[in-house]
Amino acid sequence: MSQENPIEKRLKDKYKQTPKWAEDFPIDQKQDSNVSRRDFVRYLGLVSFGFFAGTAGVWLSSLFKITSRSFKPMKIIDKEDLNVGESYVFEVPGYKEPAILVRLNQDEFVAFGQKCTHLQCPVIWKKDEKILFCPCHKGAFNGTTGDVLYGPPERALPKLKIEVLSDGVYVTGMERGELA
Ligand code: FES
Secondary structure (H helix, E strand, C coil), rough: CCCCCCHHHHHHHHHCCCHHHHHHHCHHHHHHHCHHHHHHHHHHHHHHHHHHHHHHHHHHHHHHCCCEEEEEEEEECCCCCCCCCCCECCCCCCCCCEEEECCCCCCCEEEEEEEECCCCEEEEEEEECCCCEECCHHHHEEEECEEEEECCCCCCEEEEEEEECCCCCEEEEEEECCCC
C-alpha cells in the first residue's frame, strides 16, 4: 500500500475547505459565466455610442469656439489716444490673456489675443511690416486678419470684435476663437 505524500495531503485538506473570501462573497459560478451574445452586443453598442457621443461633443465644442459671440461692450481707449500704426495692449475682464489693439488707419482698428498660438509667448506689433511678431520662435501673423504668415504657429490668433464710437474704441465680443 502506497503512502500519501504529506505535502499533497496537506494541500488536499486545505482546499477541501471553503476559503473565507468565498463565504463572504458567494458567487454562483454557473450563472456568473453566462453572458449571452445579445448582452455582449448590447454592451458593445453602448460602448460605441459612448465613443461617438464623446467625439461629437469635442467636434461641437470646437465648432462653438470658432463661432463669433458677443459680450458686454467695454471701452478700450479714446480714439485720439492711439495714433495710426500704433498698438495698445489691454485686458478683457474675466480673461487672463491680454489682447492687443492695432490702429491700422484713421478709422480701422483690429484686436487679437496677444498669446502666440504656438507656445503662448506674447506677440508684438511691428508697424513697418504690419505684422504681429512672436520673438520666441520667429512666428508671424497678418496684422489685419491674425492669420499665420510664417513660423511654427499653426492657428490664427483669436480675433476680437471691435466697434468704434464717437467717444472711443470698444471691444464687444469674439469674432474668432477664444481668449485664455
Ligand atoms: S511661441 Fe510663438 S512662435 Fe513659438
